[in-house]
Amino acid sequence: MEACPAESLLRSLSGKWKPQMFRLAMAGPLRFNSLLRQLPGSNKQSVSTALRELEDAGLLLRTVVKEKPLHVEYVLSEKGRGLLDVFLQIEQFTLKT
Amino acid sequence: MEACPAESLLRSLSGKWKPQMFRLAMAGPLRFNSLLRQLPGSNKQSVSTALRELEDAGLLLRTVVKEKPLHVEYVLSEKGRGLLDVFLQIEQFTLKT
DNA sequence: ACAAGAAGTCAAAAAAACATGACTACACAA
DNA sequence: TTGTGTAGTCATGTTTTTTTGACTTCTTGT
Numbered sequence: 542m543e544a545c546p547a548e549s550l551l552r553s554l555s556g557k558w559k560p561q562m563f564r565l566a567m568a569g570p571l572r573f574n575s576l577l578r579q580l581p582g583s584n585k586q587s588v589s590t591a592l593r594e595l596e597d598a599g600l601l602l603r604t605v606v607k608e609k610p611l612h613v614e615y616v617l618s619e620k621g622r623g624l625l626d627v628f629l630q631i632e633q634f635t636l637k638t
Numbered sequence: 639m640e641a642c643p644a645e646s647l648l649r650s651l652s653g654k655w656k657p658q659m660f661r662l663a664m665a666g667p668l669r670f671n672s673l674l675r676q677l678p679g680s681n682k683q684s685v686s687t688a689l690r691e692l693e694d695a696g697l698l699l700r701t702v703v704k705e706k707p708l709h710v711e712y713v714l715s716e717k718g719r720g721l722l723d724v725f726l727q728i729e730q731f732t733l734k735t
Numbered sequence: 736a737c738a739a740g741a742a743g744t745c746a747a748a749a750a751a752a753c754a755t756g757a758c759t760a761c762a763c764a765a
Numbered sequence: 766t767t768g769t770g771t772a773g774t775c776a777t778g779t780t781t782t783t784t785t786g787a788c789t790t791c792t793t794g795t
Contacts, residue, residue, distance in 0.1 A: 546729040548657040555652030557753070560645040573772050584754055589773065599735075611762065612771065620735050627727050632643040634724050638696075638717050654783070670742050681784060686743065708792065710742065 550624075553598035558583055558591045566601060567625060570614040600624065647721075650695035655680055655688045663698060664722060667711040697721060 543549075554560055558580055565571055565579060576588050592615055595601040600621035604614050617625075640646075651657055655677055662668055662676060673685050689712055692698040697718035703711050714722075 545658045545661045546732040547651075547661065547725060550728055550732050551648065551651050551657050554644075554648050560648050561642045564642045564644065574770075585773070586755080586775095587753060590753085610771080613773090623735060624731060627724070627731050628644060630724050630727065631647055634721060635643040635647050638720060671740075681786095682743070683745090683785080684783060687783085707741080 549598075553594065553600065556591055556594070558587055559595060562588075562591055562595065563600065563621075563624075563628065566595075566615065566617050566621065567628065570616045571601070572612060572614060595621075650691065650697065653688055653691070655684055656692060659685075659688055659692065660697065660718075660721075660725065663692075663712065663714050663718065664725065667713045668698070669709060669711060692718075 554563060561580060562571065562576065565576070571592070573588065573592070576592075577583055577585065580588065592601065592603070596603055596615070599618055601615045602618045602621075604616065606612050606614050651660060658677060659668065659673065662673070668689070670685065670689070673689075674680060674682065677685065689698065689700070693700055693712070696715055698712045699715045699718075701711050701713065703709050
């Protein structure tokens with residue numbers, strides 16, 4: 542019995558870097574240092590926090606890739622992929638108006 | 639040439655009371671003191687700020703109703719109504735998952 | 736005339752979000 | 766062994782958001 546069902550999703554996508562990060566995640570796996578370079582003006586702490594919150598919201602999955610240059614990847618979860626359409630519609634809305 | 643088209647809309651719906659307020663606006667005109675009662679825990683200042691920001695974002699229209707007990711109403715603008723579908727989908731997404 | 740409701744504003748404080756810089760730990764390459 | 770890259774944490778400080786409480790203005794009801 543929530544006051545507003547949209548609230549939690551909006552909260553998990555709100556924050557200075559999260560929309561951009563989610564958008565990049567739609568295009569492919571995210572990597573920490575790569576994100577820092579892709580988001581000019583961002584910083585470790587904020588990116589770190591945003592990644593954790595997106596993970597906590599169940600939208601991203603953190604996985605250690607045990608390959609050649611051992612690294613960490615963040616990919617859209619099942620739930621995150623489910624958000625794809627909605628996110629694209631939000632983009633459409635903005636572009637339309 | 640924006641980094642992320644979804645960002646501005648998400649920003650205008652982010653804030654402690656805005657999603658709930660937008661939701662109420664979908665159901666009908668908003669009134670200041672009425673909102674304060676409908677949002678337990680809220681306060682004048684926050685509601686006032688949120689109303690102004692939603693108005694600035696072009697989602698709500700402030701109108702003085704020159705009738706019986708002269709008052710102010712905030713109603714969804716054209717743009718605000720255009721957001722209706724998207725907002726409902728966000729709600730659906732949350733309820734689904 | 737007086738009180739009460741509607742729609743606020745203002746200054747200040749408290750809380751939350753964001754940024755900075757120093758530091759850690761592990762892997763790999765020269 | 767020294768350096769570079771990846772992926773962070775930690776303490777601290779700044780900025781933004783949200784809350785509190787006192788005050789204002791206009792209109793209506795008694």
